[in-house]
Amino acid sequence: MNISSNFDQNISRFHEILDVQKNFDIVYHTLTIADKKACLYFIDGFTKDEILLRLMQDFASVKPDSFPSSAHDFAKQYVHYGETTVETDDKNIFTQLLSGLSCLLIDGYDRAILIDCRTYPARGVSEPEKDKVLRGSRDGFVETMIFNTALIRRRIRDVNLTVEIMQTGESSHTDIAICYMKRRVDEDLLNKIKDRIENLHVDALTMNQESLAECIFPHKWFNPFPKFRFSERPDTAAASILEGNIVILVDNSPACMILPSSVFDIIEEADDYYFPPVTGTYLRLSRMTVSFLTLFLTPVWLLFMQNQNWIPGWLEFIKLADDMYVPLIFQLLILEFAIDGLRLAAVNTPSMLTTPLSVIAGIVLGEYSVKSGWFNSETMLYMAFVTIANYSQASFEMGYALKFMRVILLILTSLLNVWGFILGTAIAVCSIVFNRTIAGKSYIYPLIPFSWPEIKKRFLRGRLPHAEKSQR
Structure with missing residues (x-):
């Protein structure tokens, strides 16, 4: 429905739809502009008061003999603000008004004047907690x-x-x-x-x-x-x-x-480019290696423990040193879920209690857990590495995807031994290989389809584009 040139009809409709009597934060201010009735609507908390004050002063200077014949001319001559539009569709007007714009209705005009003098509550653009870098910019996105x-x-x-x-x-x-x-x-x-x-x-x-x-x-x-x-x-x-x-x-x-x-885009981090090529390459390859170990370390160890005759002499130290009271698969699965529980607890714990919680968690999942017989020290060691390694991955989604694949690998290995390990590995590989980006392209490009120049860019951090151009 369009705005009418009848001022009283417009006001009644706006009051009814916006329910200004109940919504305390929807403010309307009636005023007179050169003997013409007018009403200004805005959302309390979204509007810059100093801009509204300046607009009121401008409206007071309008003379009856120079009153414009259209809302467009009025906005052009007397609304001295950069972001101003004229709208007739009330659906769009209500959407813009509830987004923070101020709406001015004037008797005789069949259009509303929308003034974008809004301001949103916002925190500072400080460095995000999750995407920190060792060197580089310290600003981050906010909610506005x-x-x-x-x-x-x-x-x-x-x-x-x-x-x-x-x-x-x-x-x-x-x-x-x-x-x-x-x-x-x-x-x-x-x-x-x-x-x-x-x-x-x-x-x-x-x-x-x-x-x-x-x-x-x-x-x-x-x-x-x-x-x-x-x-x-x-x-x-x-x-x-x-x-x-x-x-x-x-x-x-x-x-x-x-x-x-692609998977290589998700693994990348800003630190790869804030350091020289050699250091950036080392950081990237280290992250890829750690991600690989995160997926396969505990399943491979479980496979060796189920087939101890396969362990070569130089790896004899990976065998259990103490008696085992709980099957290894249950130890590993319990720790997988316990670590997630501690992570959730840390998120919901007030900052003043974070240190005591960490101390208690270290005691419960440390020496006392081993002495109680629930866990072997080797199990605790490998799961501690996996937990820390998960934080080397910037993407939470990728970290949990690797966790789900690891749990599947553990369960299949415990049930089917070596064939279960092979089946679990095949499931993990197929989940990556047969995945597709939103563009419908390969998730693991440039491996499939194969492109050697792109592979070198993905695995080895070369010179930045602006540095290459400066040498030409």
């Missing part, structure tokens, strides 16, 4: 999307950088920003993503990026390996955009979604 796009614009001062805004969610009308570089992005993938977002029929994106990811790429739920890369670092997002990737920002979320992403 406009701040996040500004952090990217600060790093890419190019007219080809495009930031498109979209909305989805019948109730939430969540803002989504799609960032990409013209002439570098995959146009087919870009159009596919935009079409999927436009055709979403959801009530709200309650879980931000995760809700959006599951809507635009409803992949098979039983494959745990992540299809998207998430980052809270604007430098990582900017680098991905320059490489031709698409970055999606969702309002109210302090992380961006990078796509398409």
Whole structure:
């Protein structure tokens, strides 16, 4: 329904739909502008008071003999603010008003004037807790999307950088920003993503990026390996955009979604590029090796314990030194779940109690657990390595995917011995090999399809692009 030129009718409709008598934070202010009745609507807490005060002063200077004949002319002459639009569709007006814009209705005009003088509560752009680096930028994304796009614009001062805004969610009308570089992005993938977002029929994106990811790429739920890369670092997002990737920002979320992403993209970290090529290569290869050991260390050890005649002489020390009272498979599975329980407890523990909890956990899962007979010291050692190694992986999703594959390997190895180990390894390999990115390409490119130049880039950190150009 469109705005009417009848002021009283518009006010009655706005009051009824917005229910201003019950919603204390929806504020309306009636005023007179050059003998014309007017009303200003805004959301308390979303509006800059100093801007509204300046606008009121400007309205007081309007003379009856120079009153504009249209809302567009009035906004042009008397609303001295950069972000001003004129709208007639009340559905769009209500959406913009509830997003934080101020709405001005004037008697005789069949259009509303929307003034974007909003400000959102936001924390500082400090370094994110999860994506820390040893060297490099110390800023990070926040929950306010406009701040996040500004952090990217600060790093890419190019007219080809495009930031498109979209909305989805019948109730939430969540803002989504799609960032990409013209002439570098995959146009087919870009159009596919935009079409999927436009055709979403959801009530709200309650879980931000995760809700959006599951809507635009409803992949098979039983494959745990992540299809998207998430980052809270604007430098990582900017680098991905320059490489031709698409970055999606969702309002109210302090992380961006990078796509398409292969397994090698997800394993990468910013530290790989903040150090010289040799150091960056070492860090990358170390992370890959640790991830491999995270998956296979405990299953291989369990396989050797079930077939001790296979252990060569130089590995005799891996055998159990003490008597075993609980089967190894149960020891390993109990520790797998106990460690996750401790991790969840640490997340929900107040910071002042974190140290006491760590001490108690160290005692319970340390010497006392071994002395009680529940666990052998070798089991505790290998599971401690696996737990620490999981934190070398920046992606939580990848860490849990490796954990699920490890548990499957352990169970199959305990049941079927060597054939179970082979079957579990095949399941893990197939879960990766037959996975696909959102673009429909191989999850393990450049291994499949094979590309030697790209393999060298993935495993060996070469010179940065700007350094190569400077030598030419």
